[in-house]
Amino acid sequence: MNDTAPKEPTATDDTLGMDFIRTRITADMAARGAHVHTRFPPEPNGYLHLGHAKSICLNFGLAKEFQGQCNLRFDDTNPEKEDTEYVDSIREDVHWLGGDWEGREFYASDYFEKLYQFAEQLIRSGHAYVDSLSADEIRAYRGTLKEAGRESPYRARSVEENLDLFRRMRAGEFKDGEHVLRAKIDMSAANVVMRDPTLYRIRHAPHHRTGDTWCVYPMYDFTHCLSDSLEGITHSLCTLEFINNRELYDWILNALDVYHPQQIEFARLNLTYTVLSKRKLIQLVEGNYVHGWDDPRMPTLCGLRRRGVPAEALRDFCTRIGIARADSTVDYSLLEFCIREYLNAHTPRVMSVLNPVKVVITNYPEGQVDTFDMPYHPEDPAYGSRKVPFSRELYIEQDDFRLEAPKKYHRLAPGAEVRLRYAYYITCQDVVKAADGSISEIHCTYDPETRGGSSPDGRKVKGTIHWVSAAHALPVEVRLYDHLFAVENPNATGAGKTFLDYLNPDSLRSITAQAEPAVADCKTGDRVQFERVGYFIKDADSHPNHTVFNRTATLKDTWAKVEKRNL
RNA sequence: UGGGGUGUAGCCAAGUAGGUAAGGCAACUGGUUUUGGUCCAGUCAUCCGAGGGUUCAAAUCCUUCCACCCCAGCCA
Numbered sequence: 328m329n330d331t332a333p334k335e336p337t338a339t340d341d342t343l344g345m346d347f348i349r350t351r352i353t354a355d356m357a358a359r360g361a362h363v364h365t366r367f368p369p370e371p372n373g374y375l376h377l378g379h380a381k382s383i384c385l386n387f388g389l390a391k392e393f394q395g396q397c398n399l400r401f402d403d404t405n406p407e408k409e410d411t412e413y414v415d416s417i418r419e420d421v422h423w424l425g426g427d428w429e430g431r432e433f434y435a436s437d438y439f440e441k442l443y444q445f446a447e448q449l450i451r452s453g454h455a456y457v458d459s460l461s462a463d464e465i466r467a468y469r470g471t472l473k474e475a476g477r478e479s480p481y482r483a484r485s486v487e488e489n490l491d492l493f494r495r496m497r498a499g500e501f502k503d504g505e506h507v508l509r510a511k512i513d514m515s516a517a518n519v520v521m522r523d524p525t526l527y528r529i530r531h532a533p534h535h536r537t538g539d540t541w542c543v544y545p546m547y548d549f550t551h552c553l554s555d556s557l558e559g560i561t562h563s564l565c566t567l568e569f570i571n572n573r574e575l576y577d578w579i580l581n582a583l584d585v586y587h588p589q590q591i592e593f594a595r596l597n598l599t600y601t602v603l604s605k606r607k608l609i610q611l612v613e614g615n616y617v618h619g620w621d622d623p624r625m626p627t628l629c630g631l632r633r634r635g636v637p638a639e640a641l642r643d644f645c646t647r648i649g650i651a652r653a654d655s656t657v658d659y660s661l662l663e664f665c666i667r668e669y670l671n672a673h674t675p676r677v678m679s680v681l682n683p684v685k686v687v688i689t690n691y692p693e694g695q696v697d698t699f700d701m702p703y704h705p706e707d708p709a710y711g712s713r714k715v716p717f718s719r720e721l722y723i724e725q726d727d728f729r730l731e732a733p734k735k736y737h738r739l740a741p742g743a744e745v746r747l748r749y750a751y752y753i754t755c756q757d758v759v760k761a762a763d764g765s766i767s768e769i770h771c772t773y774d775p776e777t778r779g780g781s782s783p784d785g786r787k788v789k790g791t792i793h794w795v796s797a798a799h800a801l802p803v804e805v806r807l808y809d810h811l812f813a814v815e816n817p818n819a820t821g822a823g824k825t826f827l828d829y830l831n832p833d834s835l836r837s838i839t840a841q842a843e844p845a846v847a848d849c850k851t852g853d854r855v856q857f858e859r860v861g862y863f864i865k866d867a868d869s870h871p872n873h874t875v876f877n878r879t880a881t882l883k884d885t886w887a888k889v890e891k892r893n894l
Numbered sequence: 895u896g897g898g899g900u901g902u903a904g905c906c907a908a909g910u911a912g913g914u915a916a917g918g919c920a921a922c923u924g925g926u927u928u929u930g931g932u933c934c935a936g937u938c939a940u941c942c943g944a945g946g947g948u949u950c951a952a953a954u955c956c957u958u959c960c961a962c963c964c965c966a967g968c969c970a
Binding site: 346369405407458475476517518522527528529530547548550567568573594650651652653655656658662663667737738747748790791792859884885886 | 896897898901904905908909916917920927928929930931933962964966967969
């Protein structure tokens with residue numbers, strides 16, 4: 328069995344454009360016809376986030392592409408941090424993202440007895456010993472990065488004594504920390520991981536699955552390679568920080584002479600304007616900087632789901648970011664692109680005015696109501712249409728009117744004509760101001776000849792704006808989300824600051840919008856595009872008489888960019 | 895000289911048995927358009943962290959140097 332990963336295989340015509348992992352798997356399959364069996368191995372001590380999405384898409388994606396399998400395995404070897412609450416959420420999130428483990432749901436804790444037997448085997452072959460140094464002493468004996476460590480005085484214990492001690496550890500004869508089981512490797516190894524790593528520790532704590540059956544628990548390094556081996560994993564993919572652990576992964580499997588999977592490391596995901604570390608996400612939740620793990624601003628899968636991000640968009644994102652070994656920070660704009668790309672093709676359009684200002688059509692009869700049939704999707708007739716009422720008083724977006732139009736502005740302004748989407752051309756004749764100087768009403772006339780939004784004389788209007796009939800409008804709460812952090816890299820802390828100092832104070836703004844009546848038909852979880860505004864999803868906070876929408880993403884706004892540039 | 899990993903455009907990322915820099919996002923130009931959305935066409939690295947060398951030819955080979963990341967949990 329190979330101890331270390333083979334040299335990167337050279338690319339062939341078959342592997343052109345593939346990432347290094349797919350290239351390697353392709354080579355492995357050509358060489359030994361091996362099937363592919365991967366696993367996604369989260370520790371159930373927190374909620375899954377975008378970083379996990381990368382791993383899920385990689386592991387399950389590989390299995391699908393190479394006609395193999397991917398297991399879901401909970402790495403639950405630390406009873407004090409883990410809980411079933413997390414396994415439930417992880418199961419849900421993986422499934423939502425499209426990962427199908429086909430019933431192969433495993434737990435490291437299922438292997439506790441086997442792992443224990445492997446540990447005894449290691450003791451018998453002289454590869455492991457019980458150490459009775461304290462944690463502090465062990466640390467001191469380990470040496471430093473530049474200086475070799477020293478051997479523990481207990482390192483030379485006989486096999487019999489080690490076996491006896493280890494069995495008594497299991498039997499509960501000792502308190503936490505009294506002894507540990509260590510691999511007997513090399514205290515002067517340059518790779519610190521190899522300086523007699525701890526394999527088992529005593530922990531008198533109930534485990535969320537095994538209860539109080541055990542009081543000794545195996546460490547990650549001992550558990551992971553053997554779990555992979557027991558499950559017949561072919562390619563064990565993990566993030567780069569585990570690369571130093573690979574030597575130990577290989578050492579244990581060799582020492583036990585069991586089936587030997589290959590560990591392959593890739594760079595973890597970083598995204599601008601957010602944080603992707605479990606530790607920081609916990610702080611955000613526990614410090615009440617957000618409203619829980621599924622706050623739509625969180626980069627957690629449940630947060631993104633509630634935000635309205637489709638699983639398809641996330642999968643697309645994961646394939647677009649690629650897999651490599653270089654540290655990288657992906658632009659948030661790529662995620663937004665993936666979201667818009669999917670939503671543009673899959674979301675019905677509807678009109679809603681976020682910041683309303685009243686328009687009165689002075690030449691439109693009072694009390695009259697006209698009804699327009701509008702397509703739900705301009706490019707896809709399959710979405711059908713809905714009826715939209717039109718009347719004398721409307722709401723339009725404050726942004727769509729200027730007393731003084733800047734150049735290139737082709738929306739409503741005194742004397743200007745615009746098209747009300749799918750309805751009529753209107754021309755602004757007058758503006759009524761309130762006592763404080765703000766605009767209270769815009770008076771317009773409409774051209775009856777332009778019903779439907781085009782004129783028989785063929786004259787063109789540059790602007791088309793959305794609108795809602797005031798009398799028929801449905802008030803809805805709209806939650807506008809923005810980046811959680813105000814800076815691209817909140818992790819780059821300096822001068823006594825923490826990432827919390829970079830929180831964006833405007834990451835959530837709640838407003839009341841006026842929506843067209845058809846919006847009342849939306850059910851929780853339904854996605855819509857508010858035309859010219861963005862994509863939204865109806866939130867679970869909605870009640871029968873109170874509708875809440877979360878903004879998933881804005882539409883691209885070229886005009887805003889142009890106007891900003893001209894300032 | 896602890897060990898390991900990585901450096902290709904603003905951000906990702908192919909290309910590495912040497913043959914003259916894919917693709918995507920962003921940005922920018924123009925066209926279409928009853929969403930300033932979408933869509934379409936186009937522009938965007940004389941250069942691959944830096945220097946030196948080998949060669950007819952180097953991002954790819956050799957060499958020196960620089961920068962960044964990871965490792966001293968009885969966490970994973």
